[in-house]
Ligand SMILES: CC(C)(COP(=O)(O)OP(=O)(O)OC[C@H]1O[C@@H](n2cnc3c(N)ncnc32)[C@H](O[C@H]2O[C@H](COP(=O)(O)OP(=O)(O)OP(=O)(O)O)[C@@H](O)[C@H]2O)[C@@H]1O)[C@@H](O)C(=O)NCCC(=O)NCCS
């Protein structure tokens with residue numbers, strides 16, 4: 001216990017140093033974790049989530065992420081002259097955010113003074129189990145520690161799963177609704193896919209979403225990583241089957257089920273261990289170590305295998321085996337740009353097409369030389385020049401070309417780009 005007390009003393013010391021260094025106020029962001037173990041994973045997730053919430057509300061001069069015996073915390077330096085206004089904003093986040101009960105946002109307006117709810121004549125914090133005054137429950141130890149911890153974990157998982165659903169839906173629609181997309185299906189065109197249109201893709205999306213959430217939870221609750229892909233394969237196959245039923249046999253998102261399935265397993269596993277964002281790609285590589293061996297499977301009769309046997313092109317398996325390098329480099333290309341901007345999204349798609357071995361393009365190009373010629377044409381395509389983009393789209397549709405694999409990677413890229421700014 002004295003380690004925790006000492007950590008609290010150090011935290012006040014660091015606050016004072018930051019106030020002196022920046023001549024500013026300092027906000028501390030810390031999870032409300034009852035009991036002796038303040039370093040449960042939920043604490044790290046909550047601190048990261050609320051740090052990103054605050055980043056969206058307040059401008060900071062300096063942010064320091066600390067680990068301690070009293071749990072992880074952030075020191076957030078903020079310029080201002082009206083401490084009460086800032087404290088009001090912090091209390092509003094604590095009271096209104098669905099997870100606000102589990103976080104403590106303190107404001108130090110000087111080395112000696114921190115503002116409290118009392119200064120705003122606000123009621124004390126409520127107990128997150130029974131809603132009574134939290135101070136009374138904690139003084140009387142009304143609820144057991146395990147019950148309190150379980151409550152936090154359940155609500156945090158529920159909140160994260162809802163965010164994953166929203167982000168996944170956003171990512172799939174962001175790709176699908178991007179127009180002028182080189183022969184891929186859009187809101188207004190079937191492109192080079194006579195058997196697909198926007199409504200059919202949306203139907204397919206709606207059917208596979210629950211499977212994606214199942215797969216995310218497998219990653220989030222997993223004890224180890226390596227066997228996760230095999231453990232989830234049956235879910236992916238069930239998703240494919242139900243998709244094909246709804247689409248009457250049209251393969252809208254077979255590749256997406258695989259790409260997003262792997263991404264969700266790796267992301268769930270990373271979130272549950274507060275791993276770094278880049279660790280997601282290591283996780284994907286760890287799960288995919290056996291994929292290239294599938295090309296030796298006599299029972300496998302797919303174009304992906306043909307592409308490998310004929311040209312040593314490894315397609316989606318090769319991408320996964322290397323930890324989705326094309327997604328990683330596209331995220332670096334996007335940087336802090338607004339992914340909702342069609343120009344940014346189209347440029348990301350171009351980058352993916354150039355950097356991945358898309359077996360859909362190979363199959364439709366009908367030869368390796370044509371496949372390579374088209375990729376080469378892309379390299380010189382200026383996607384901010386809409387007339388060039390339109391010309392290339394017409395060229396692709398005329399030749400029945402498409403980049404379905406790259407489109408799948410774009411969905412995963414948009415998904416990861418959104419999550420990166422929320423939880424990492
Ligand atoms: C490992 C699997 C992908 C199965 O591999 P398989 O050998 O069966 O198939 P492939 O031909 O290797 O590829 C399947 C799809 O993968 C997409 N893809 C291709 N290249 C890449 C790449 N470089 N990066 C990412 N993704 C890639 C692509 O899917 C998209 O295109 C399809 C639409 O295009 P279209 O031409 O219309 O497709 P078809 O219907 O085949 O042609 P037509 O009849 O219309 O002419 C659509 O699927 C897009 O998503 C490839 O098609 C994996 O699927 C697997 O093992 N599945 C089992 C379940 C599983 O493991 N799930 C994971 C759970 S965690």
Ligand SMILES: Nc1ncnc2[nH]cnc12
Pocket residue numbers: 175176183184185186193252253256402403404405407408
């Ligand atoms: N917009 C799209 N058109 C064709 N195949 C796709 N796979 C994923 N998105 C696609």
